[in-house]
Amino acid sequence: MIEIKNLKAKIDGKEILQGINLQVNAGEVHAIMGPNGSGKSTLANVIAGHEKYEATSGTVTFNEKDLLSMATEDRAREGLFLGFQYPVEIPGVSNAIFLQTAINEIRKYNNLPELTPKDFLDKMKEKAKIVGMDSSLISRSVNTGFSGGEKKKNEIFQLLMLEPKLAILDETDSGLDIDALRVVSNGVNEFKNKNNAVILVTHYQRLLDYIVPDFIHVLYNGKIIKSGGKELALELEEKGYDWITKGEA
Amino acid sequence: MSVEVKKIDAIEHYTLSAEKVIANNKNKFISQLQSESKSKLSSVKFPTLKTEEWKYTNLKSLLGSEFIHSAELEEFKITSEDVEKVKSINFENYLLVFVNGVLKKELSDFQELQNKILISTIPESIANNKTIVEKHLSKIAVNKTAFDYLNLSNFVDGLFIQIPDNVVLEKPIQILNITGSMGKPTFVPTRNLFVVGKNSEATIVQKYVGKGEKYFNNISSEVFIDTNGTLNIYKIELENENSYHVDKTDVLQSRDSNFNHFNFSFGGKLVRNDINTELADENIECTLNGLYIANGKQHIDNSTFINHAKPHCTSNELYKGILDDKSRGVFSGKILVERDAQLTNAYQNNNTILLSDDATVDTKPQLEIYADDVKCTHGATVGQLDESAMFYILSRGIPRDKARAMLITAFAESVVTGVKIEALRNELNSLINENLNRD
Ligand SMILES: Nc1ncnc2c1ncn2[C@@H]1O[C@H](COP(=O)(O)OP(=O)(O)OP(=O)(O)O)[C@@H](O)[C@H]1O
Ligand SMILES: [Mg+2]
Numbered sequence: 001m002i003e004i005k006n007l008k009a010k011i012d013g014k015e016i017l018q019g020i021n022l023q024v025n026a027g028e029v030h031a032i033m034g035p036n037g038s039g040k041s042t043l044a045n046v047i048a049g050h051e052k053y054e055a056t057s058g059t060v061t062f063n064e065k066d067l068l069s070m071a072t073e074d075r076a077r078e079g080l081f082l083g084f085q086y087p088v089e090i091p092g093v094s095n096a097i098f099l100q101t102a103i104n105e106i107r108k109y110n111n112l113p114e115l116t117p118k119d120f121l122d123k124m125k126e127k128a129k130i131v132g133m134d135s136s137l138i139s140r141s142v143n144t145g146f147s148g149g150e151k152k153k154n155e156i157f158q159l160l161m162l163e164p165k166l167a168i169l170d171e172t173d174s175g176l177d178i179d180a181l182r183v184v185s186n187g188v189n190e191f192k193n194k195n196n197a198v199i200l201v202t203h204y205q206r207l208l209d210y211i212v213p214d215f216i217h218v219l220y221n222g223k224i225i226k227s228g229g230k231e232l233a234l235e236l237e238e239k240g241y242d243w244i245t246k247g248e249a
Numbered sequence: 250m251s252v253e254v255k256k257i258d259a260i261e262h263y264t265l266s267a268e269k270v271i272a273n274n275k276n277k278f279i280s281q282l283q284s285e286s287k288s289k290l291s292s293v294k295f296p297t298l299k300t301e302e303w304k305y306t307n308l309k310s311l312l313g314s315e316f317i318h319s320a321e322l323e324e325f326k327i328t329s330e331d332v333e334k335v336k337s338i339n340f341e342n343y344l345l346v347f348v349n350g351v352l353k354k355e356l357s358d359f360q361e362l363q364n365k366i367l368i369s370t371i372p373e374s375i376a377n378n379k380t381i382v383e384k385h386l387s388k389i390a391v392n393k394t395a396f397d398y399l400n401l402s403n404f405v406d407g408l409f410i411q412i413p414d415n416v417v418l419e420k421p422i423q424i425l426n427i428t429g430s431m432g433k434p435t436f437v438p439t440r441n442l443f444v445v446g447k448n449s450e451a452t453i454v455q456k457y458v459g460k461g462e463k464y465f466n467n468i469s470s471e472v473f474i475d476t477n478g479t480l481n482i483y484k485i486e487l488e489n490e491n492s493y494h495v496d497k498t499d500v501l502q503s504r505d506s507n508f509n510h511f512n513f514s515f516g517g518k519l520v521r522n523d524i525n526t527e528l529a530d531e532n533i534e535c536t537l538n539g540l541y542i543a544n545g546k547q548h549i550d551n552s553t554f555i556n557h558a559k560p561h562c563t564s565n566e567l568y569k570g571i572l573d574d575k576s577r578g579v580f581s582g583k584i585l586v587e588r589d590a591q592l593t594n595a596y597q598n599n600n601t602i603l604l605s606d607d608a609t610v611d612t613k614p615q616l617e618i619y620a621d622d623v624k625c626t627h628g629a630t631v632g633q634l635d636e637s638a639m640f641y642i643l644s645r646g647i648p649r650d651k652a653r654a655m656l657i658t659a660f661a662e663s664v665v666t667g668v669k670i671e672a673l674r675n676e677l678n679s680l681i682n683e684n685l686n687r688d
Binding site: 051077 | 635636637638640641642643644645646647648649651652655656658659661662663665666678
């Protein structure tokens with residue numbers, strides 16, 4: 001699905017990613033953990049194509065294509081999705097119009113006909129149910145005036161609507177109460193199948209009780225310093241990061 | 250071969266055109282007023298860059314051109330099909346169509362309105378409502394400049410609307426001002442007098458549409474709102490790209506009244522909008538909002554003055570601009586809080602997005618506060634489109650031009666949302682998009 005080799009990236013002249021290697025295959029769930037400021041969002045943003053970040057070396061191959069040379073919107077059209085740590089408000093643009101535009105642009109790129117308004121509405125109803133988005137929220141402007149939890153649910157709603165091949169979810173679990181966490185996790189589990197893949201960025205083991213990862217990676221100072229199976233999360237929860245970061249610069 | 254440049258003296262030129270207007274005017278009261286105004290005009294000068302209130306707006310090209318009064322030119326023909334194409338639709342409204350400042354009854358549709366309110370041209374109004382017209386005509390305007398005298402001495406038809414006491418008009422009045430010029434640069438003086446009675450309420454959609462070639466549209470509006478009255482004005486300006494639009498609106502508000510003015514500027518080579526509101530009694534609310542979109546070399550200047558004369562009044566101002574290419578925006582907002590005006594709330598904001606490195610904006614907030622117990626705030630921001638929001642939209646597969654349009658809709662939203670007519674909000678959103686993608 002995606003193969004990241006020795007990826008280095010900087011923002012405003014400051015090197016943040018110091019050589020990341022990561023391979024994610026179809027059907028897998030990977031979790032990336034690590035202390036604040038270690039570069040998790042940077043990695044997600046570089047992959048998704050935020051222009052403020054500059055990839056200085058390394059390669060990212062996404063389904064056999066060179067991702068780093070692709071425009072941001074084309075990465076999405078190739079099947080990449082980023083769930084934002086801080087979703088952006090767009091007043092005056094309804095969720096429905098936003099999603100309809102996105103879906104049809106993605107379909108157009110992939111030589112598929114536009115969804116009919118009816119098919120689109122049906123799909124919206126079906127997916128909204130999964131994350132408990134009521135119709136009033138959908139008719140409102142994108143994220144505008146949404147609570148923190150509603151914004152995160154809306155990210156998962158978009159994920160379900162856009163049906164990407166790879167979803168990178170940056171702290172979609174942060175700031176959620178236990179009910180919302182269940183709803184969001186349930187949404188991700190609905191999405192997941194053997195043909196797609198998920199990268200979860202999280203600080204909390206509790207998310208991983210609901211979405212069970214195949215691999216866990218610890219990012220520290222812009223490098224993956226440890227990888228392991230799901231039991232690594234429990235160890236981190238118990239002992240913190242000190243025992244692995246010791247001796248790392 | 251030498252090119253002969255005819256230098257025109259604007260004061261002399263427009264004094265002459267006023268003379269012809271006055272000679273043709275059969276109405277004694279008005280011709281008297283116009284004669285006085287004409288002599289004032291001949292004794293003043295037009296503002297220059299040295300005039301403080303006009304220091305960002307250069308009038309040289311406007312005043313150096315020889316615009317001929319539309320009354321001296323052949324009539325500009327507008328058909329009902331033309332009207333259909335440009336009027337605002339999808340909401341119930343009464344329609345008044347003016348072509349080059351002259352009311353075209355055959356293109357209008359407001360019979361029903363005549364049973365409810367007084368509505369006529371200004372000369373017609375003298376016959377039936379002399380006292381009220383006499384009381385207000387040219388009396389509300391403050392800070393008069395040459396443009397005031399120019400307009401008063403040169404206007405031909407004008408519009409008088411009086412909403413009697415205790416009348417709430419459910420349907421808005423749409424005033425469609427079509428300005429047209431063929432061959433010769435045309436001067437069109439347009440004049441309005443709106444009087445809203447006690448406890449009455451009305452909404453006016455003022456739409457300015459340009460046709461043909463170069464013209465100079467000069468507008469004076471005077472507004473009086475009596476006790477507990479409400480007036481909403483939505484002004485949509487769509488002049489053509491060679492034209493000049495100089496509008497001065499003066500408002501006098503009485504106790505417990507409410508005035509909401511929205512100014513949407515899209516067209517015009519040079520646009521200057523002055524709004525002066527006098528909050529002359531207690532518990533008044535006044536909202537002045539504006540949105541302007543400019544590209545090419547357009548110049549759009551919005552100048553507001555709110556005079557808080559009495560206690561317990563609130564004013565809100567929000568002006569937003571989106572400037573592309575080499576366009577220039579100006580916002581100057583003066584707020585005067587008099588000694589007597591305790592417990593005043595005055596809020597002012599001006600936000601601008603510059604889409605190109607060559608676009609510029611000048612913002613001049615001016616707060617003069619002589620009362621001590623007041624809440625006054627003002628803020629101005631100038632920036633580019635928000636990068637992280639752009640990234641968010643692109644990351645959903647939406648192309649850059651659509652993403653840009655979405656962000657601009659989002660930016661304009663806080664102004665557009667105040668318009669209480671849904672169909673008009675939709676029209677405004679499409680106008681925003683059309684005008685952004687215009688080349
Ligand atoms: N514009 C910038 N200029 C310089 N440094 C920056 C800039 N933006 C981010 N950084 C730095 O990059 C580092 C990595 O930030 P990043 O947001 O990727 O961390 P993170 O692992 O996602 O943290 P968190 O868990 O708090 O979300 C931080 O040290 C941050 O301060
Ligand atoms: Mg982060």
